[in-house]
Amino acid sequence: MALTYSDMAYQIAQMLQDVSGDVWPVAELDVHITQGVAEASHYGPRQTKETVSTVASSYDLTLSAEHKRHLLWVERVEYKVDQDPLSFRNFERWGDAVTMQLDSAPAAVANARLYLAKRHILMKTVGTTDLAGAIKTLAAIGATSLVLKSLGVGRINEDTQLAVAGDSTIYTVTAESLISANEATVSITPALVAAASVDAVVTLSLPTSTVDLELEGPLIRLVAARAAISKSLKLYIQTHSALTRLTSALTAIGKIDAEVVQAIADLDTGRAKIDEIPIGGGAAQYSQYAQVSLANARGYLEEAAGYFRQATADAGVGSSGRQLDTWGKETLALVLRDLQHLRATRVTPMYARS
Numbered sequence: 001m002a003l004t005y006s007d008m009a010y011q012i013a014q015m016l017q018d019v020s021g022d023v024w025p026v027a028e029l030d031v032h033i034t035q036g037v038a039e040a041s042h043y044g045p046r047q048t049k050e051t052v053s054t055v056a057s058s059y060d061l062t063l064s065a066e067h068k069r070h071l072l073w074v075e076r077v078e079y080k081v082d083q084d085p086l087s088f089r090n091f092e093r094w095g096d097a098v099t100m101q102l103d104s105a106p107a108a109v110a111n112a113r114l115y116l117a118k119r120h121i122l123m124k125t126v127g128t129t130d131l132a133g134a135i136k137t138l139a140a141i142g143a144t145s146l147v148l149k150s151l152g153v154g155r156i157n158e159d160t161q162l163a164v165a166g167d168s169t170i171y172t173v174t175a176e177s178l179i180s181a182n183e184a185t186v187s188i189t190p191a192l193v194a195a196a197s198v199d200a201v202v203t204l205s206l207p208t209s210t211v212d213l214e215l216e217g218p219l220i221r222l223v224a225a226r227a228a229i230s231k232s233l234k235l236y237i238q239t240h241s242a243l244t245r246l247t248s249a250l251t252a253i254g255k256i257d258a259e260v261v262q263a264i265a266d267l268d269t270g271r272a273k274i275d276e277i278p279i280g281g282g283a284a285q286y287s288q289y290a291q292v293s294l295a296n297a298r299g300y301l302e303e304a305a306g307y308f309r310q311a312t313a314d315a316g317v318g319s320s321g322r323q324l325d326t327w328g329k330e331t332l333a334l335v336l337r338d339l340q341h342l343r344a345t346r347v348t349p350m351y352a353r354s
Contacts, residue, residue, distance in 0.1 A: 045117035228328030
């Protein structure tokens with residue numbers, strides 16, 4: 001059974017030894033997971049087969065919005081379909097046009113089949129905690145959007161699964177939709193198979209993860225490695241902070257020296273006045289001056305000690321950053337090697353043109 005988003009996130013946090021989220025907050029780890037799924041998909045993509053219609057007298061097949069949703073690349077084109085053996089064609093893609101290399105263009109409209117490599121789907125939430133709603137406006141067979149009511153708050157995320165009471169087809173939301181006043185309009189695929197009557201109950205749910213078993217382990221290690229490297233850069237900043245604090249400590253030590261020199265000078269002056277009749281300040285007054293300077297020196301000493309303690313702590317964090325960076329880069333190198341083994345060698349075979 002495929003791991004859920006929560007399962008995946010927990011195993012990544014375990015690998016980082018940060019299940020409590022003290023170092024990598026949930027929101028930060030979510031970003032790394034999203035990026036990791038996209039990166040891993042280039043090595044082991046989600047594979048789909050989707051039908052497209054030819055155009056009479058044209059070599060071109062046009063990619064629809066649904067074909068392009070999460071699309072990484074077009075792997076193969078089959079035309080004519082369901083032949084034995086399968087009839088694959090050489091092709092070129094330019095934008096939305098996939099041009100088949102044939103001796104002659106199709107004479108009439110017919111089906112072709114696209115073999116597509118797409119990004120995997122691994123969703124954390126539907127976008128709203130209230131997973132039930134209802135149809136607000138009657139939707140006919142063939143409709144590709146639904147107006148919903150009685151929803152919660154928030155949004156309905158792309159790729160959310162949607163079921164309508166009385167219809168056994170499970171639909172997929174093709175674009176994020178914001179909920180306003182408990183209502184939302186969602187685009188769906190496939191087109192509505194059965195009419196959706198007003199007040200029919202609608203149920204929202206998470207799609208099952210498309211990340212297959214052989215990709216789950218590498219994905220977990222990939223995300224953990226990328227997260228570690230990212231965090232290590234922030235910890236390196238602490239090393240610079242340690243140097244700044246050491247500079248401040250040296251400045252404080254310089255002030256200590258000045259205060260001690262002043263205290264000695266005041267004591268020398270006071271010593272010279274011990275046998276004099278105190279007029280306008282005698283030895284006792286200079287002794288008080290010296291005590292003030294020494295008190296100031298003690299204050300600067302405590303300030304310098306504080307800077308040294310902070311610098312020591314920052315340097316320790318910086319050292320941890322170096323260790324984290326080393327671990328992250330070593331783990332990343334290994335996981336990229338493993339992912340490379342999963343990637344099928346992409347070749348351009350020569351198929352018949354007839």
